[in-house]
Structures are given as C-alpha cells and as structure tokens.
Amino acid sequence: MGLVSAKEMLNKAVAGGYAVGHFNINNLEWTKAILQTAQELQSPVILGVSEGAAKYMCGYTTVASMVKAMLEELNITVPVALHLDHGTYEGAKKAIAAGFSSIQYDGGHAPIEENLQKTAEFVKICEEKGLSLEAEVGSIGGEEDGVIGAGELADPVQCKTIADLGITMLAAGIGNIHGKYPANWQGLNFEVLSQIHNACSGKPLVLHGGTGIPADMVKKAISLGVAKVNVNTECQLAFAAATRKYIEEGKDEQGKGYDPRKLLAPGFQAIKDTVKEKMELFGSIGKA
Ligand SMILES: [Zn+2]
DSSP, X not given: OOOOOSHHHHHHHHXXXXXXXXXXXXXXXXXXXXXXXXXXXXXXXXXXXEHHHHHHTTOHHHHHHHHHHHHHHTTOOXXXXXXXXXXXXXXXXXXXXXXXXXXXXXXXXXXXHHHHHHHHHHHHHHHHHTOEEEEEESOOBEEETTEEEOOOBOXXXXXXXXXXXXXXXXXXXXXXXXXXXXXXXXXXXXXXXXXXXXXXXXXXXXXXXXXXXXXXXXXXXXXXXXXXXXXXXXXXXXXXXXXXXXXXXXXXXXXXXXXXXXXXXXXXXXXXXXXXXXXXXXXXXXXX
C-alpha cells in the first residue's frame, strides 16, 4: 500500500476511542524503525516531518521518495501517512508538491484572520488532492524548530471557527508543550479540552508534545477526543541514551563495533521499543 491520507485512520480512531501515533522522523534508521514496528503490531501510523528535519534530509522530495520506496521494499501493508509537522505556508506547498499525504498548516502564530484565510486555502487544495489537513489554533508551548511558545490554552470559539472550514484534524493548546516538561508543569487542562471537543463536534483533535505527559493524562485526553498524539523528543532521548551506553561500554572499539550498522543498532532498537510502548498506550495496536 502506498501513502494514505490520515483522514480515515483518525476518524476510525475517534469512533474506536483510541489514538494514532505521529512519530517524527530524522533519517533512514528512524523511518525504518517506526515503519517496522507499525507493521509488526498492525497499527496505523503517521510519520511526522518538521521543516527542519526535511531540510536536514535534503528536502521534501528526498523524504517522500525514501518513505515510498521503504513502504514497498519492507512490504508495509498498514496505513501510513507522511505528514508535514508545523508547516509554514511555503513549506506546506512544497511538501504537497513532493507527494506528502498529509499536511499541517500551522498558522497558530499568525493573527486569527490570516490563519483562517490561509487554512481555508489549504482546505481547498487538500480536498482536491485527497490529503488530510491539520490546522492549529494558538501556539503550542515549548520549542519546535526554534519557534518558542508558552503553554497556551486555545479558545474553543476560535477552534470551532477553524474546524468548520473543513479541516481533517485540529491541534489546539490545552497546556501541552513541546520538548521536556518542566518540574512545575500544571498538567493538561481537561476542561478546555472538553469544551474544544464539544465545540468541534467530535472532529479528531491532535495532542502535540506527547513526551513526558503522564500515561493516565494521555488516556484521559484520548477519551475526550484526541485521536493523534505527536511524539518526537521521547524517541530522541531513547536513541541518544542507547547510543551513549554502547559507546561508554567501549563497544565501538571492539571488533568491527565502529561499523555504523552496529553503532546505530542499539539506538534503532530503542526507537522501536519507544514506538511500541506508545502504540500500546494509545490503543492503536491491531487497528490497521
Ligand atoms: Zn508540535
């Protein structure tokens, strides 16, 4: 199966009371680890690509070509969406042209009028091409590709206005932030989440900054309409810790331990383990 839009998998998730994981990719190992885990566990999956990561991987066309080829050569049969994470107006157009199957146009930092107008433009484009579209209201706290926001709460009225444009899913701040959570974090605001869920008539909601949110809070958020959970930092931390351990144990200096296929293997496995743990938590296993 080639790339698919995230629309069907997310609408199914809302109906089934579970969420699909969005895992950011950074290179071939990351992509292979996530795809293989999804296939082994028969889970739908969303591969997220930030603009910074796309640039790092030589551009949208390189990323789309690699992912499409991997689906074929790894015999991946579960639904896979290739999604632009926090896309700018220009970046979203480029990702669409390169063959991404899902787009986030993040107008959360722009004035609401501009966000609405540009989101509406992408609704039209994505409908024509059969792509899924994620919109964002308000900014999600923390740092993502150098953009810093501060744990905001979205306005449910604005959420409804943007949801009614015909988007597929909506990212709205409910106290979540990107990166590691500070010790004095207040937790997710379920009252605001419920208001947004009701205002948007059950449209799939997206929880950004999935790393470090306690499991019970994630489950409660899913029960209140969150159908897509973005995970990035957690895979990075797991990869770094496993790679550090390998080198600190001196394994790169034993035999051919310097071979990148050996050197990167513990980190690869750590990503797989993290993805599996998240899919268990989100309830997406066996839902392909
Ligand atoms: Zn995000």
